[in-house]
Amino acid sequence: MIEAAGQARPIYRLAAIPGDGVGPEVLAAGRSVLQASAAAFGFELEWTELTVGGAGIDAHGLAIRPEDVQACAAADAVYLGAVGGPKWDDPTSPVRPEQALFALRGDLGLFANLRPVTIHPGLTAASPLRPELLHGVDLLIVRELTGGLYFGARTEASGPAGSRSASDTLPYSDAEISRVVRLAFELARGRRHKLTSVDKANVLATSRLWRRVAVEVGSDFPDVELNHQLVDSCAMQLVKGPAAFDVLVTENLFGDILSDEASVLAGSLGMLPSASLGSRRTAHGLHGLYEPIHGSAPDIAGRDLANPIGAILSGAMLLRWSLGQADAAAAIERAVAVALDDGFRSADLWPGDGLPTAGLNRVGTAGMTRAIVDRIAIRRAAPETVAARDR
Ligand code: IPM
Ligand code: MG
16 A cells, blocks of 8 residues: 555554464464455454353452453454364353353444355365355355354253253344344345344244344335245255355354355365444444354364464454455455465365375464565565666
8 A cells, every 4th residue: 555655654443363272373373364464465463362161250259340341342343263162161160161152242232244255266176065066156144143042041951851841042133133134125235135033933933023024124125135034954955056146144143054054165165254244433443353154173273283273264344344444355365365376275275085196385373474474565665666676
């Protein structure tokens, strides 16, 4: 970015939550890529690091403290690695790392979770699906994030074995449905104008309400084709014909399940980013939380094995949605694509047995991050090189 001499560089304030397992490694990777893009595009990032998740339980006895939520609310955006791990897995414990996610999602009003699935052409060998099925796949799952079973009233099992029962409830109001469906329509309008609303309307009352509301909101979007699909059938279509989908919108638990399924299309769960957005605007964009969709992967933590791309692409989403830095976001996405074009592969992206590996370069978390950072620097240098040559 070319700036007039003396013009102040914008400064953005970000909250960083490294979390547990591979979270700290992938978040450090993402932060170094964001720093490189800040240097290239002329803005500054100020970080506040928070100890949250299992790490928060160890440090403070709580997955997240009210002051941590407040620090996240005060930041322009929140950047998160992953939380959770076997150390804190006791189902009877009153404190669990995942409580941090629910507190952030609920208290910050982050009702929409965007999970884009695109496929780099060089990675089709890493997916168990046939390459011809993957051709043209470019879909966006919009998952409702602050309602349904995750936030409904529940009763834990109690009493003697043999007479225990437990319950979870799945409530939705029309206001909760319409705000996320409206956002999905708006996103579809910026893409291929197709929206699939996923429900279980043949069984669930909330799904029947979801369908009615989707149709009502749809009357404001005559240019977007709305389809309804039952979640079981959608799960099948996602692997039988994924290229047919554009934007999908669905309730919390269906979206959780379908997005893990869809990640298989991209070759690895490690590739996929996410943005969790609400309706609150800051001076720069929508307030939001950004995290890779993979979990804390404790089995590979601390071994330089984790694929940082999901975290890095989440950083690109952060720039686009929360900071209004669309060019810097696109530069990161391009740098990731070029690093993959140039053959860099983390362990999860390495082709299966017997498939060709000529021209590929196996790297760890740090090596992949360096490859991507280097490719941002190249983009930055390019215009100067041209200018120097022309002079
Ligand atoms: C996700 C995760 C979380 C969820 C877990 C860790 C509670 O699976 O973000 O998809 O179910 O929402
Ligand atoms: Mg999940």
